[in-house]
Amino acid sequence: MNRFSLVRAADVAEASREAASPAARIIAGGTNLVDLLKYNVERPSRVVDISRLPGLRGIEDTENGGLRIGALVTNTDLAYDERVQRRYPLLSSTLLAGATTQLRNAATTGGNLLQRTRCYYFYDPATPCNKREPGTGCPAVSGVNRIHAILGASEHCIATHPSDMAVAMAALEAVVHVSGPAGGRAVPIAEFHRLPGDAPERDTNLQPGEVVTAVELPARGFAAHHTYLKLRDRASYAFALVSVAAGLEMEGGRITEARFALGGVAHKPWRDPEAEAMLRGQGPDRGLFERAAAHVLRDARGYGGNSFKIDLARRAITRALEQAAAGTPQSQTDKRIQ
Amino acid sequence: MPDHPIASDTLPIELTINRDTRRLPVAPWTSLLDLLRENLGLTGTKKGCDHGQCGSCAVLLDGRRVNSCLVLAATKDGSSVTTVEGLAGPDGALHPMQQAFIDHDAYQCGYCTPGQVISAVALVEEGRAHTPDEIREQMSGNICRCGAYPNIVAAIQQVLENAR
Incomplete structure (x- = not known):
């Protein structure tokens, strides 16, 4: 770990001013940043501590029936919040599918969104990596790539975003509130993370000095018909190879609204509005779900070690939509997949 | 330097x-x-x-x-x-979780044990684990390379039952 100075920001404005420097990094829960510091992947000269900032720890009802989650709310507090469990059980389920109790106790909502990829090459400063050192190349494309992207990747980067929480937030169409030098703005979650393109060093569309202050959930929570199906190499405490967060609204045996997002397959939570549209107005049917899944994967590409994910994702989507339609969400304790 | x-x-x-x-x-x-x-x-x-x-x-x-x-x-x-x-009392009396780990031989080399015991004490305090499946899931952040998991689960079950 390199040496750095630590500043405890007194308010969001100070944090924003401090964070505007490319040599600065913000710390909240620290569960990802401290790890990256130890690997010398991150080498800031200044670390800005926002963990004590006032006003970012609350979970509040919004005027339009939604919920506003402060950026410093821990993953544990969010997962077990009574309103989240009742109105947004999909979000609670994704949080409990991720990491462990010790990590969720420290990890924050903002930090979860901003965590970096777990690509082996990104984490190893002895290897090239376009995300870590732009222009050096991507060894994952022809290397070990079991955990890598099958959708939306580029020749410059095939890393995936590792968050579970963000996958539910994508399906729920959350809005990320940020505050920066030019004031505050609200960013739809679909526009918060980026695809790698030719600038994989940028994970998000945040501008210099912008600080995440809250995540807002719209009223629609899919509490009756939802699931988070996470497939991984061990049953707990592992990142998703493929995951699906699904939410349906059903009336009279027909699907009136459908949303689903995939984790573990792309540089951001992956949604496909065309595939969702295929489900609206239809009865829940395995054949229909398989066609929608095939549509999502129509441009999928494997790189050898991760090629199995294309079939896995197709089947995971189908199964997740069946679980959601039946109102039988995947348990995050009993890992058997029904 | x-x-x-x-x-x-x-x-x-x-x-x-x-x-x-x-x-x-x-x-x-x-x-x-x-x-x-x-x-x-x-x-x-x-x-x-x-x-x-x-x-x-x-x-x-x-x-x-x-x-x-x-x-x-x-x-x-x-x-x-x-x-x-x-964890131990001022008189040196072991915490019930420490005693349960001894009772169930819930370790082999012992290196992970302090972390296991702390995590298990917190798990009981959190009050969200009631079944062996829930104990296993909520203890998944503590790795034991000796593989003492069955005895660790048994030790935690003992403390949970005594707390009821």
């Missing part, structure tokens, strides 16, 4: 560790784990992976279990910490 210019000296923080309040100068990059082990001689808390993957460094921070290897101590001014050394 550091390979970058030092932009800051140590920061003073106050920590209450096992009911003992201390004022300490810490460098910004010092993890809570290193502070406990290297500066305070509290070597009960173990360094396994040092990357948040194994759980052997678990401590209670303001009453909640966390991996102390991923906490920068300088960000925890005013917090309270309980380590495995703080």
Whole structure:
């Protein structure tokens, strides 16, 4: 770990001013940043501590029936919040599918969104990596790539975003509130993370000095018909190879609204509005779900070690939509997949 | 010697560790784990992976279990910490979880045990585990490479049953 100075920001404005420097990094829960510091992947000269900032720890009802989650709310507090469990059980389920109790106790909502990829090459400063050192190349494309992207990747980067929480937030169409030098703005979650393109060093569309202050959930929570199906190499405490967060609204045996997002397959939570549209107005049917899944994967590409994910994702989507339609969400304790 | 210019000296923080309040100068990059082990001689808390993957460094921070290897101590001014050394009573009587680990032979080499015990104490306090499946899931952040898991689950079940 390199040496750095630590500043405890007194308010969001100070944090924003401090964070505007490319040599600065913000710390909240620290569960990802401290790890990256130890690997010398991150080498800031200044670390800005926002963990004590006032006003970012609350979970509040919004005027339009939604919920506003402060950026410093821990993953544990969010997962077990009574309103989240009742109105947004999909979000609670994704949080409990991720990491462990010790990590969720420290990890924050903002930090979860901003965590970096777990690509082996990104984490190893002895290897090239376009995300870590732009222009050096991507060894994952022809290397070990079991955990890598099958959708939306580029020749410059095939890393995936590792968050579970963000996958539910994508399906729920959350809005990320940020505050920066030019004031505050609200960013739809679909526009918060980026695809790698030719600038994989940028994970998000945040501008210099912008600080995440809250995540807002719209009223629609899919509490009756939802699931988070996470497939991984061990049953707990592992990142998703493929995951699906699904939410349906059903009336009279027909699907009136459908949303689903995939984790573990792309540089951001992956949604496909065309595939969702295929489900609206239809009865829940395995054949229909398989066609929608095939549509999502129509441009999928494997790189050898991760090629199995294309079939896995197709089947995971189908199964997740069946679980959601039946109102039988995947348990995050009993890992058997029904 | 550091390979970058030092932009800051140590920061003073106050920590209450096992009911003992201390004022300490810490460098910004010092993890809570290193502070406990290297500066305070509290070597009960173990360094396994040092990357948040194994759980052997678990401590209670303001009453909640966390991996102390991923906490920068300088960000925890005013917090309270309980380590495995703080579990026994003032008379040295073992915490019921420590006794249960002995009763069930819930370790082999013992290296992960302080983290397992701290995590298990927190699990009981959290009150969200009632079945062996729930215990296993909520203890998944504590790895035991000797594979003592069945006995660890049994030890925790004993404490949960006695607490009912």
